[in-house]
């Protein structure tokens with residue numbers, strides 16, 4: 336994900352007793368706090384996952400920002416603006432939590448803007464209609480919650496605490512997305528068709544948010560042992576499918592997967608194969624909007640330079656006044 340050094344997950348030559356005591360602490364469900372001893376690989380794994388998460392919250396504002404000026408009413412516009420501001424706040428909490436691991440915001444931002452850091456694949460898809468904003472809230476926030484509720488119990492204290500507030504806000508986001516879909520699905524034929532097309536566009540990319548299948552996930556095994564992750568990618572994806580299919584049925588919409596079928600024996604839905612080539616292509620930078628998203632972040636960073644300079648100058652003035 337990053338250049339060697341910042342998040343390369345290889346550990347150093349760490350004493351076996353310290354490693355054993357660290358694992359025992361995790362096994363006792365005690366939180367690891369910033370000043371506690373931790374293996375270098377644990378620290379780097381957290382920086383990798385948490386910064387990817389923070390970047391996703393920030394880049395994730397862009398697909399929704401696309402509809403602020405075109406939301407169908409003043410009320411819808413206010414709700415959308417509030418949601419986008421919440422996502423910015425989530426990014427800031429998680430960046431702050433990541434900084435407790437000994438990296439700076441500048442370093443993390445630099446990794447994003449130079450294309451070394453990943454962010455969630457989902458935000459490289461366009462939002463073509465108002466119904467896509469409903470689908471983002473319902474499906475994207477729905478998938479985010481499914482992933483993030485277990486992260487409230489992740490082993491690193493600052494990450495776990497940031498997730499508690501974030502999950503409360505994400506639940507509200509999911510409800511507002513579902514409400515947009517409900518209004519459209521119960522509206523005119525054109526509105527219902529628009530809702531169906533949004534579901535068709537966002538279903539598979541939402542399933543990809545959970546990451547590669549367990550057999551291809553390179554970090555899951557170690558992250559589960561360290562209780563950074565509490566469930567595997569496939570387990571969370573299945574939970575999401577099981578929770579979401581009845582919601583689609585309630586809306587009278589069809590999930591675009593001909594192989595989707597309730598399995599009495601397993602008590603879960605069976606589903607079709609995800610197009611993993613598409614997933615790999617998107618995380619390599621070749622999705623429909625990767626370039627546009629990065630350009631927007633670089634432009635915002637450059638245009639915000641004067642604000643950073645002014646803040647630094649203000650801080651320097653205050654310091655010299657106090658001296």
Ligand code: FAQ
Nearest residue numbers: 336388391395454455456479543544545546552553554555
């Ligand atoms: N997109 O070995 P694993 C949101 C990468 S927040 C891009 O399974 P891991 C809120 C992965 O980094 C959404 N890359 O990795 C919102 C790794 O690459 P690396 C973000 C992906 O870490 C809503 C490689 O593939 N949420 O939506 C993706 O154990 C609406 C191998 O994968 C989080 O970040 C992907 N989908 O498991 C905002 C939650 N999946 O680093 C606005 C925290 C995998 O070796 C609007 N993160 N990769 O080069 C996690 O739970 C985990 O990091 C996973 C991946 C589950 C995402």
